[in-house]
Amino acid sequence: MTTKTDLGPTPRNRSRRDRLVDRGLRRLLGLPRATSDYTVTHAVRIPMRDGVELVADHYAPKGTPVGTLLVRGPYGRGFPSSALSGRIYAERGYHVLLQSCRGTFGSGGRFDPMVQEIDDGADTVGWLRTQPWFTGRFATVGQSYVGFTQWALLMDPPPELAAAVIDVAPHDFSLAAYGTGAFALHDFLTWSDVVAHQEETSLLSMLLHGRRAQKRMAAALGELPLCQASDGILEGRAPWYEQWLSRPDISDPYWQRMRLGDALERCPVPVLLHGGWQDLFLEQTLHQYEVLHSRGIDVALTVGPWTHLSSAKATKMIAADSLEWLGEHLAGTRKRTRDAPVRIFTTGAETWRDLPAWPPPTTDVALYLDSDRALVDSPPDKETAPSRFTYDPKDPTPTIGGRIMARDAGYRDDTGLADRTDILTFTGPPLTDDLEVLGTPRVELAHSTDNPHADVFVRLSEVDPKGRSHNISDGYLRLDPASPATTVNLALDATAHRFRAGNRIRLTIGGGSHPRFNRNPGTGEPPATATRLATSTHTIAHDAERRSVLYLPTSA
16 A cells, blocks of 8 residues: 655745745846746655655746756755745746755765765756656856756766856865965854754744854854864864864865866856855856857856855846856856956946956056155165064964955955954055956065964955945965975955046055965964964065066956
């Protein structure tokens, strides 16, 4: 006798409330009218090769479907995932399989970030092929970790895959964690805390935990050793975090399954990329575009003035772009309307512009660091005394804005940095004309330090006539103590920014940015277990023999 349980979960029609939510979402995002009703089947169980079952929700359009979408992530299948990854596509004729990664929201196994996504993605596609409703071709969509699962699938691209839409997402987690040589402390402690507690059953419990975590987070970020400082926040729920802390060498085999650079070389399908100038994965998004473009892959790129968390403000644009991309490459029902493959937002000018490719042709403008703490357009022609500052990890230079996963990230008033004694600022004269920087600024510093265990932080800012400074682009590097260099060459964050006439350009140089990066203790101890702290005095030369230069790529 067959029981109801044997039949599996039952499709559910939309309720009146669901229809009201969908109507409101359409208006909020300015989406085209819906073309299909749909049902939702919750908690579909999908077997993996090791016997673990992952759970997914299946959104099924009524009538003739136009394609299938696969969305795999660790953040649950309720709102907002249900709305932005399920409803808006099902209403337009797509089957959507919204799956929870292993160890999250009912899926079996243990969640170990990034480690299992290659195999689990391949096994999910294998299951998808056997479903009677599968349309034979599918695409992937999603942002952040959900974008990483797309790159994991592209390590061995399924023949049925037709297109991908990847937003603010890494393909190499080791670079996200240690790409500067320093550990991205704030972002990955914060993320681990969110994931470790995201399945709290009680809203009150979540609110209480949130308040408790906020009070403890500042202390955890400032305490040493780091391997113990997070205990009060994570409460043993994120064992991966200590692994990340204890493996600063990205060539360590531990990181191998999180390094998916080969996917960029193997990807055969059209890819739409979205990024933000202040998103923590900006450099990876731009690299993804450049590799795919160089291979002749049909790739489009949009970069706005967004941070990782404020990318939600771009949801309207991203949703419209995504539907158009899928309509062209999966459903075959639409043609693209964008005029060029690259669309970028120019801050300062506050305008969007279309480009045939990124980076565009530019000409470098060189600004030299002068002994008067100025930026000048002529190289020094005489011997002058160098500039010095001392970095003290007991009172680390604070993070203000920038590419960090926080509410106060992005473009911020950083005037207060200039008042600190542990940094140097070099400021140019008021600009006589607008200057548009388009690409990756670089600095070449004639640099030395009395302690080989040291970091270098640089920031490009714009100063208005009232003396208020706002950040534009940052660079960071943990120096190699085994190979002391007399010159530090450092690429800053790519940008598209117009410095306005009457404003001034400022370059800030320091020895840290805490808590965005773990402070260099100055003792050579491992970052996870370091407890002793030592200062480092940095010397910047700027004379006829040893010049320090800021290079700004400007519109050709």
